[in-house]
Amino acid sequence: MIDGFILGLIVLLMAWAAIRVRGRKPESWLPRELRRASLFAVEQAFVRTGSPPLVARPDRVYRRRDGCLVPVDLKVRAHLCVHDTDVAQLSLDAFVLQAATGRPVANHGYVVLWHPRQPRHRVVWVPLWSEDATRALIARYEGLRSGRSPPIPTAERAKCRGCGFRDVCPGG
Numbered sequence: 001m002i003d004g005f006i007l008g009l010i011v012l013l014m015a016w017a018a019i020r021v022r023g024r025k026p027e028s029w030l031p032r033e034l035r036r037a038s039l040f041a042v043e044q045a046f047v048r049t050g051s052p053p054l055v056a057r058p059d060r061v062y063r064r065r066d067g068c069l070v071p072v073d074l075k076v077r078a079h080l081c082v083h084d085t086d087v088a089q090l091s092l093d094a095f096v097l098q099a100a101t102g103r104p105v106a107n108h109g110y111v112v113l114w115h116p117r118q119p120r121h122r123v124v125w126v127p128l129w130s131e132d133a134t135r136a137l138i139a140r141y142e143g144l145r146s147g148r149s150p151p152i153p154t155a156e157r158a159k160c161r162g163c164g165f166r167d168v169c170p171g172g
Helices: 002-023 084-101 131-146 157-161
Strands: 038-042 046-048 054-056 060-063 069-076 108-114 121-127
Touching (some): 046 084, 069 084, 084 121, 084 131
Antiparallel strands (some): 060 069, 108 121
């Protein structure tokens, strides 16, 4: 009798949990602008032909009802703050998206920051760089890779550890 009661209670609790999960929108963290947008791409490669050819793989791209694409970058970090490199990445994603799809791309994007050990997140609206600024970044990178432009040391020494140019950098 008690075993049947416990089994019934377990089944009832599982059904209740399933109903709650189904009732909750999986994208409830989305900013208001994107709640009515459709998911256009998830980690899909987009290729810009030209000089130089570029490939972008944005974490997510949403298509608003007006057809405009909005790039979204997902990050997991203990400190829920946006870095300049996040904006640079989203700007490059947008630049390549527009060239590869021919569709309009918003002049902003979102960085979604998730905490690795706590159920916390933060959604940050960020303005994207202009096309000229993005082209300047691409030219700077091309100069670094070809050896025409020297690396510039950063004041943030922790960034040097992951830099592919630290062996030739004057700040080394």
